[in-house]
Amino acid sequence: MSEGSERRTSPRFAEDLEFRSVSGPLRYTNSTDKTVKYLTVADADGETIGYIWGNDEDDAAGWCRRLSGGGHAFNLGQRWVAALRDARSRGVAPTEALAELLRNSDPRLPSHIASTAVEEAPTLQTVKDLAAHG
Incomplete structure (x- = not known):
C-alpha cells in the first residue's frame, strides 16, 4: 500500500452475525416417569447388548446399552438408534415403533430383537437398571 491510502475493510466483516436456529432430525423425548414398553x-451370539424402550404418553423412546457390553454394544446399538429416528420421522408412536422392530427383526444380522413379545417395566429406571446390572 502506498502512503496515504486507507486500508479498506469489507463490510461483511463489520456486520453483526445473525443467529439462525436450525433443527436436526425429529427425535422422541429421551425420558419419561411413566410405565415403559421395551424389547x-x-x-449374533445371543448375548444381550441392550434394550429399546418406548412410552406413548410422553412420546418417548430410546436405547439403553448394556454397560458390560462396552464398545461392542455401543456400536451395534447405533442400528437401533437409527431405527427409532426413522420411526419418529414417519410419525410412528413409540410403542408401534417397538412392534415394528419386533416384527422386522432378523436373527441373522449382527444384532436382533431377542424378545418374543414387547415387555413392560414400571419405570424407565427399571430398564436402565437392567442395562447397568443385568
Missing part, C-alpha cells in the same frame, strides 16, 4: 436386543 431386549442381542448380538
Whole structure:
C-alpha cells in the first residue's frame, strides 16, 4: 500500500452475525416417569447388548446399552438408534415403533430383537437398571 491510502475493510466483516436456529432430525423425548414398553436386543451370539424402550404418553423412546457390553454394544446399538429416528420421522408412536422392530427383526444380522413379545417395566429406571446390572 502506498502512503496515504486507507486500508479498506469489507463490510461483511463489520456486520453483526445473525443467529439462525436450525433443527436436526425429529427425535422422541429421551425420558419419561411413566410405565415403559421395551424389547431386549442381542448380538449374533445371543448375548444381550441392550434394550429399546418406548412410552406413548410422553412420546418417548430410546436405547439403553448394556454397560458390560462396552464398545461392542455401543456400536451395534447405533442400528437401533437409527431405527427409532426413522420411526419418529414417519410419525410412528413409540410403542408401534417397538412392534415394528419386533416384527422386522432378523436373527441373522449382527444384532436382533431377542424378545418374543414387547415387555413392560414400571419405570424407565427399571430398564436402565437392567442395562447397568443385568
